[in-house]
Every structure is written in structure tokens, then in C-alpha cells.
Amino acid sequence: MAPEMDQFYRSTMAIYKSILEQFNPALENLVYLGNNYLRAFHALSEAAEVYFNAIQKIGEQALQSSTSQILGEILVQMSDTQRHLNSDLEVVVQTFHGDLLQHMEKNTKLDMQFIKDSRQHYEMEYRHRAANLEKSMSQLWRMERKRDKNAREMKESVNRLHAQMQAFVSESQRAAELEEKRRYRFLAEKHLLLSNTFLQFFGRARGMLQNRVLLWKEQSEASRSPSRAHSPGLLGPVLGPPYPSGRLTPTRLDMVRPWAPPPPPFAPPPPPAPSAGPWGLRPAAWSLLPPRAPVYAAPLRRSFRPGAASAPPWWLGRRPENPYAEAWDWGWGLE
Amino acid sequence: MAPEMDQFYRSTMAIYKSILEQFNPALENLVYLGNNYLRAFHALSEAAEVYFNAIQKIGEQALQSSTSQILGEILVQMSDTQRHLNSDLEVVVQTFHGDLLQHMEKNTKLDMQFIKDSRQHYEMEYRHRAANLEKSMSQLWRMERKRDKNAREMKESVNRLHAQMQAFVSESQRAAELEEKRRYRFLAEKHLLLSNTFLQFFGRARGMLQNRVLLWKEQSEASRSPSRAHSPGLLGPVLGPPYPSGRLTPTRLDMVRPWAPPPPPFAPPPPPAPSAGPWGLRPAAWSLLPPRAPVYAAPLRRSFRPGAASAPPWWLGRRPENPYAEAWDWGWGLE
Numbered sequence: 299m300a301p302e303m304d305q306f307y308r309s310t311m312a313i314y315k316s317i318l319e320q321f322n323p324a325l326e327n328l329v330y331l332g333n334n335y336l337r338a339f340h341a342l343s344e345a346a347e348v349y350f351n352a353i354q355k356i357g358e359q360a361l362q363s364s365t366s367q368i369l370g371e372i373l374v375q376m377s378d379t380q381r382h383l384n385s386d387l388e389v390v391v392q393t394f395h396g397d398l399l400q401h402m403e404k405n406t407k408l409d410m411q412f413i414k415d416s417r418q419h420y421e422m423e424y425r426h427r428a429a430n431l432e433k434s435m436s437q438l439w440r441m442e443r444k445r446d447k448n449a450r451e452m453k454e455s456v457n458r459l460h461a462q463m464q465a466f467v468s469e470s471q472r473a474a475e476l477e478e479k480r481r482y483r484f485l486a487e488k489h490l491l492l493s494n495t496f497l498q499f500f501g502r503a504r505g506m507l508q509n510r511v512l513l514w515k516e517q518s519e520a521s522r523s524p525s526r527a528h529s530p531g532l533l534g535p536v537l538g539p540p541y542p543s544g545r546l547t548p549t550r551l552d553m554v555r556p557w558a559p560p561p562p563p564f565a566p567p568p569p570p571a572p573s574a575g576p577w578g579l580r581p582a583a584w585s586l587l588p589p590r591a592p593v594y595a596a597p598l599r600r601s602f603r604p605g606a607a608s609a610p611p612w613w614l615g616r617r618p619e620n621p622y623a624e625a626w627d628w629g630w631g632l633e
Numbered sequence: 634m635a636p637e638m639d640q641f642y643r644s645t646m647a648i649y650k651s652i653l654e655q656f657n658p659a660l661e662n663l664v665y666l667g668n669n670y671l672r673a674f675h676a677l678s679e680a681a682e683v684y685f686n687a688i689q690k691i692g693e694q695a696l697q698s699s700t701s702q703i704l705g706e707i708l709v710q711m712s713d714t715q716r717h718l719n720s721d722l723e724v725v726v727q728t729f730h731g732d733l734l735q736h737m738e739k740n741t742k743l744d745m746q747f748i749k750d751s752r753q754h755y756e757m758e759y760r761h762r763a764a765n766l767e768k769s770m771s772q773l774w775r776m777e778r779k780r781d782k783n784a785r786e787m788k789e790s791v792n793r794l795h796a797q798m799q800a801f802v803s804e805s806q807r808a809a810e811l812e813e814k815r816r817y818r819f820l821a822e823k824h825l826l827l828s829n830t831f832l833q834f835f836g837r838a839r840g841m842l843q844n845r846v847l848l849w850k851e852q853s854e855a856s857r858s859p860s861r862a863h864s865p866g867l868l869g870p871v872l873g874p875p876y877p878s879g880r881l882t883p884t885r886l887d888m889v890r891p892w893a894p895p896p897p898p899f900a901p902p903p904p905p906a907p908s909a910g911p912w913g914l915r916p917a918a919w920s921l922l923p924p925r926a927p928v929y930a931a932p933l934r935r936s937f938r939p940g941a942a943s944a945p946p947w948w949l950g951r952r953p954e955n956p957y958a959e960a961w962d963w964g965w966g967l968e
Contacts, residue, residue, distance in 0.1 A: 316698070324691050331684045338673070338680035345673035349666045356659045356820060363651070365810045366817035373817070376824050475700045482701035482708070483856065485691060489711050490849050497842040504835035511828050518821055521814075 306467035307424055313474040314417035318410065321481050325406040332399045339391045343384050350380035368521040372514045379510055386502050393495040398488045405484070413477075420470055427466060431459050641802035642759055648809040649752035653745065656816050660741040667734045674726045678719050685715035703856040707849045714845055721837050728830040733823045740819070751812070755805055762801060766794050 354377035360370025434456045441449040689712035695705025769791045776784040 316694075320694055321691070324687065324694070328684070328687050328691070331680070331687050335677075335680040335684045338677040342670075342673040342677045345666070345670040349663070349670045352659065352663050352666050353820075353824065356656070356663070356817075359651075359655055359659070360817045363813060363817070365814040369814070369817040369821045372821045373824070376821075376828060379828075478698060479700040479704070479856075482691075482695045482698070482704040483853065485688075486704045486707045486711075486849070486853055489688065489708070490846065490853060493711060493714075493842055493846050493849070497839060497846050500835045500839035500842065504832060504839055507828055507832040507835065511825065511832050514821070514825050514828070518818065518825060521818065 303428075303463060303467050306471050310420065310467070310471040310474045311417065313471075313478050314413055314420070317413050317478055317481060318417070321478075322406050322409055322413070325402055325409075325481075325485070329399055329403045329406065332394065332402070336391065336395055336399065339387070339394070343387055343391070346380055347384055350377040353377045353380075366521070368517050372517055375510065375514070379506060382506060383503055386499055386506075390492075390495050390499050394492055397491055401488065402485075409481075416474075416477075420474075424467070424470075427459075427463050431456070431463050434459055638763075638798060638802050641806050645755065645802070645806040645809045646752065648806075648813050649748055649755070652748050652813055652816060653752070656813075657741050657744055657748070660737055660744075660816075660820070664734055664738045664741065667729065667737070671726065671730055671734065674722070674729070678722055678726070681715055682719055685712040688712045688715075701856070703852050707852055710845065710849070714841060717841060718838055721834055721841075725827075725830050725834050729827055732826055736823065737820075744816075748812070751809075755809075759802070759805075762794075762798050766791070766798050769794055 353373050357370045357373025357377060360366040360373060363370070434452070438449065438452045438456050440446075441452050446452070688708050692705045692708030692712060695701040695708060698705070769787070773784065773787045773791050775781075776787050781787070
């Protein structure tokens with residue numbers, strides 16, 4: 299057989315070998331890895347749901363409080379938003395499962411046998427044609443040696459057979475190449491579909507969060523307003539001295555030292571320096587604190603407050619040692 | 634003690650109880666759930682990386698082929714993009730871990746003791762002051778009964794003490810309310826930070842995919858062009874009949890039936906009807922197929938192709954029974 303025919307034959311067989319021994323096992327492995335990926339998606343979705351259900355419960359507790367309804371509302375909305383994100387992510391998961399993994403799995407199973415058969419049939423057909431051509435060429439050679447009167451006709455036959463053989467190997471190679479390319483395109487287009495589903499998810503998720511984050515930020519900042527620090531209805535009108543006295547003036551009240559807790563772990567941090575972290579400047583977190591250190595009013599009788607005049611009370615004494623001060627070095631901001 | 638003082642006392646104690654018995658255990662649980670959530674993130678990130686590494690290897694195989702370099706390039710780029718997305722997702726994960734869970738965990742540990750102490754000290758201080766006031770009121774009552782000359786001064790003292798007590802309970806309640814509110818705000822602002830980190834991730838991810846998906850789509854469609862179906866260099870010039878004959882015309886070649894495989898599982902589907910699926914119209918997937926069914930050229934000698942004239946060859950016979958036809962009912966598109 300002519301060397302170029304043989305070259306076509308070997309390169310066509312190599313394509314079938316590559317599909318059988320590289321592409322299909324790789325696709326099979328991809329289906330396995332894809333199922334792991336899918337399980338990781340489901341696990342994330344579930345963990346997010348459980349986490350944000352817990353956030354929602356805390357938000358509902360805040361809604362019951364007298365102080366933090368707005369904050370409770372924000373927490374509940376965050377939980378709702380997460381649920382929406384989760385259900386949008388479900389579209390990605392379904393696409394990945396139904397449109398990629400299932401097709402990939404089905405195709406790779408069918409394809410192993412199909413490519414084996416194709417390769418085998420190509421091999422048989424090639425040998426048939428090659429043997430046919432060889433035989434005709436031998437016959438022609440014998441006829442030409444014998445100066446047979448039909449040699450000219452035979453030569454035309456051999457030429458025709460040879461041309462058919464050329465067309466056969468070249469078209470068969472083209473067909474095998476198409477098969478190879480189809481498989482890579484299948485994979486690329488399937489993952490293009492996945493990428494596009496992700497793109498749409500990211501777009502929707504971004505749109506969903508964009509306005510809400512701004513709204514939550516505004517509401518959260520509004521809730522810092524000192525006027526909302528407690529329910530005003532509980533104060534003032536209820537209070538009235540049982541022993542009326544014109545001397546109970548606001549100036550006097552300023553002198554009263556209420557019981558004040560030591561700085562707690564949930565206290566805001568000192569105002570940030572102008573150079574802020576990656577999240578930009580924080581809103582000053584001090585607005586809820588009294589504008590100045592309260593002045594302690596000495597008790598009427600020393601006997602009821604032993605040591606009150608000689609040593610600072612425990613809460614003043616503890617303040618400098620506050621172990622929680624750095625626990626509040628946090629904040630957030632929008633770029 | 635006056636009922637309104639008692640009411641303040643009980644409602645302040647209830648706030649401490651709620652922080653101790655509701656908020657802090659809920660926060661502790663949230664840290665636990667958050668760590669699960671974090672693990673799920675890591676697992677997803679890892680599964681995605683393994684999956685797209687496998688895609689990359691297939692892409693590199695395609696780059697080695699003679700037919701699918703563009704498709705290989707697309708697959709490798711998809712894998713790169715996934716790596717970028719993963720590293721962006723890492724920012725979300727780090728924020729969640731460092732800025733939320735660690736703070737929440739630290740605060741909830743410190744807070745249990747702090748709130749217990751605060752409640753206990755408030756209780757003690759309230760009782761001191763209440764006892765002090767009761768005692769002064771008894772004394773005043775005795776002095777007024779005795780018409781003591783210092784009764785007027787004592788009355789002023791009692792009034793002052795009473796006002797101080799009022800200010801104490803009201804300010805203490807305000808302080809407890811602030812503590813409660815601080816904790817809910819902490820939670821809300823921390824999750825606002827998380828939401829904002831997600832928002833930025835979604836924005837970046839969308840931006841990253843948007844142009845690439847379009848480019849991949851174009852490249853993938855361009856690779857359907859029949860001119861790229863095989864390497865033209867391998868055909869044509871190599872072929873030349875060893876027995877030159879002017880009768881080998883293109884018309885003749887058209888009559889040659891190359892070996893043609895049966896429709897494979899990776900074959901494109903029939904052109905879609907105008908009403909397309911959720912992903913819109915598909916590009917016609919037929920362009921790689923020969924424009925018409927090839928005509929089969931009868932073999933020169935029947936002895937080499939037994940039964941060829943009496944029955945259709947196996948590949949024609951198999952075609953109608955193709956079990957893979959529906960495996961290609963897929964496609965993708967951009968909205």
C-alpha cells in the first residue's frame with residue numbers, strides 16, 4: 299500500500315485511540331468529580347440555610363425587644379435574602395446536574411462501545427479495500443506481462459479503485475476528526491452553558507444585594523441615633539418624686555451617678571484613626587455613649603456606701619483594666 | 634419601694650436575663666453553625682478546583698489535537714477563570730472567618746461573665762440604694778412624728794435620695810438597653826459586612842465572566858466553521874494517483890462512498906424548531922456534517938464485498954436504529 303495511505307490509516311486509528319483512551323476516561327472522571335462538586339454545592343446551600351435560619355431567630359428576638367426592632371428587621375431581611383440567593387443557586391445546581399453531568403455520563407457510557415465499533419469497522423473496511431486493490435494491481439501486472447487485450451480496461455479499474463481508496467482514507471480521517479472535535483466541542487459548550495448560568499446567578503445575586511445592603515446600612519446607622527437608645531415612653535412621665543421638691547433641677551440630676559457597667563465586650567471601639575482598614579472609614583461608634591464621663595454623686599450616708607469617699611467604686615476601678623477593649627476593633631463600611 | 638422603681642428594676646433585670654439566656658447562647662450556636670458554613674465553603678472551593686483542574690487537562694489534550702485547539706483554549710481559559718473566582722471567594726471566606734466568627738466567638742465567651750457580673754452588681758447596687766432610701770424615709774417619718782427641728786433638712790435629703798434613685802434606675806435601664814442594642818447591632822453590622830463582601834464578590838465574578846462568556850461563545854461558534862473541520866495540509870497534495878488517469882474527475886470523487894461511521898452519541902441534534910428551550914435558539918449544529926447523504930460507490934468486485942448489492946451495508950442498516958439520537962438534545966445560548 300502507498301505510504302500516504304498507510305499514514306492516513308495510522309493517524310485515523312490514533313484519533314480513535316485518543317478518544318477511547320484519553321477523552322472518554324477523562325470524561326468519566328469528570329462525571330465523578332462533578333458529582334463531588336455537586337454534593338459540595340448542596341452541602342454549602344444547606345449550611346447557609348441553617349446558619350441564616352439561626353440569624354432569623356435572633357432577628358425575631360430583636361423584634362420583640364424594646365430597643366432593637368430595626369436591627370431585628372435587618373437580620374430577618376438578611377435571612378430572607380439568603381433564602382432567595384439559595385434558591386437562585388439551585389438553578390445553577392440543576393443546570394450542572396441535568397444539563398452537564400447527566401449528559402456527560404450517558405454519552406461516555408454509550409461512546410466507549412460506539413468508538414470501539416467504529417474503529418473496528420474502519421479497520422476491516424480498510425483491509426478489505428486494500429486487499430481488493432492489491433489483488434487488482436497483481437492481476438493488472440499479470441495481464442500487462444501477458445499483453446492481455448483487456449489490460450487497458452483493467453488499468454482503468456485499478457485507477458478507479460485507487461482513487462476510491464484515497465477518497466476513503468481521507469474522508470474516513472475527516473470523519474474521525476469530526477468525531478474528536480465534536481467531543482471537545484460538546485465539553486466546551488456544556489461548560490459554556492454552566493458559565494452562563496453562573497453569570498446569570500452572579501448578576502441576579504448582585505442586583506438582589508445591591509439595594510438591600512445600602513438600605514441596611516442606612517437603617518443600621520439610623521438606629522445609632524441616641525433618640526432611639528431606649529423607649530422614651532418608659533421614662534419621664536412615670537417618674538415623679540413622691541416628695542415634691544422644687545430643688546430637683548436638671549443641674550442636680552446631672553450630678554447623679556447612675557449605676558454604670560464597666561466597658562463591656564460589646565462596647566464600640568475608640569473612634570478610628572483617619573487611615574482606615576480595607577473597608578474604609580467606619581461610622582463613629584460612640585454616639586450611644588454618654589457625651590462625657592458621668593459624675594458620681596456621693597451617697598448620703600457613708601455607712602451605706604463603705605469606702606465610697608476613700609476609694610473609687612469598683613466600676614471606676616475596673617475601667618482601666620478592661621480586658622475587652624480590643625475586642626471591638628471592628629467595623630464595616632461600603633466602598 | 635415605689636412600684637415604678639420596681640418596674641424599672643424588673644425590666645432591667647429581664648434585659649440582662651435575655652442577653653444571658655437568649656442572645657449569648659444564640660451567638661454561641663451561630664459560631665458553631667458558622668464554622669460548619671465555613672467548612673462547606675472550603676469543601677466547595679476544593680471540589681471546584683479539582684473539577685476545573687480536570688477540565689484543564691482535557692483542554693490541554695485538545696490543544697495537542699489537530700482539530701480542536703480553539704476548543705482546548707476555551708477549556709483552559711474556563712479553568713483559569715474558575716481559579717480566579719475561587720481566589721475571590723477566598724476573600725469572602727476570610728472575612729467570614731476573621732471578621733465575623735472569630736469576633737463572635739471571642740465576644741460571646743467574654744460576655745457571659747461580663748453580663749453575669751453586671752447583673753449582680755446592678756442587683757447589689759439597687760438593694761443598697763433601696764435600703765438606704767427606706768432607712769432615710771423611716772427616719773424622716775420618725776422625725777416628723779417627733780416634730781424634730783431637722784425634719785425639714787431630712788425631707789430634702791430624702792427627696793434628693795429619691796431623685797437619685799429614680800435617676801439610677803432609669804439610667805441603669807438605659808445602660809442595659811444600650812448593651813442589648815449594641816449586641817444586636819454588632820450582629821447586624823457584622824452581617825452587613827458579610828453581605829457587602831458577598832456583593833463585591835458577585836460584582837467581580839459577574840464582571841470576570843461577562844466578557845469571557847461572550848468571547849467563548851464566539852470562539853466556539855467560529856470553531857464550527859467547516860473549513861476547520863480537519864487539517865487541510867494532510868489532504869490534497871499528498872494524494873496523487875499512482876496510475877495517472879484523466880478520468881478521475883471531481884464528479885467521480887463525489888460518487889465515492891468513504892467509510893462513514895454511524896451517527897455517534899456525540900453527534901449534533903437535528904436543527905431545533907423555532908420555539909427553543911429556556912436558553913433561546915441554538916446555533917445550527919449541522920454545519921460539520923456533509924451537506925447531503927453520501928452516495929455509496931459499489932465495490933469493483935462482489936467477491937470482496939459479499940452481499941453489498943443485495944442488502945444495505947451495516948452502517949446504512951444501523952442508522953435508523955441509532956440509540957444515541959436523543960443524547961444530543963442539548964445546546965446553549967445567551968439571553
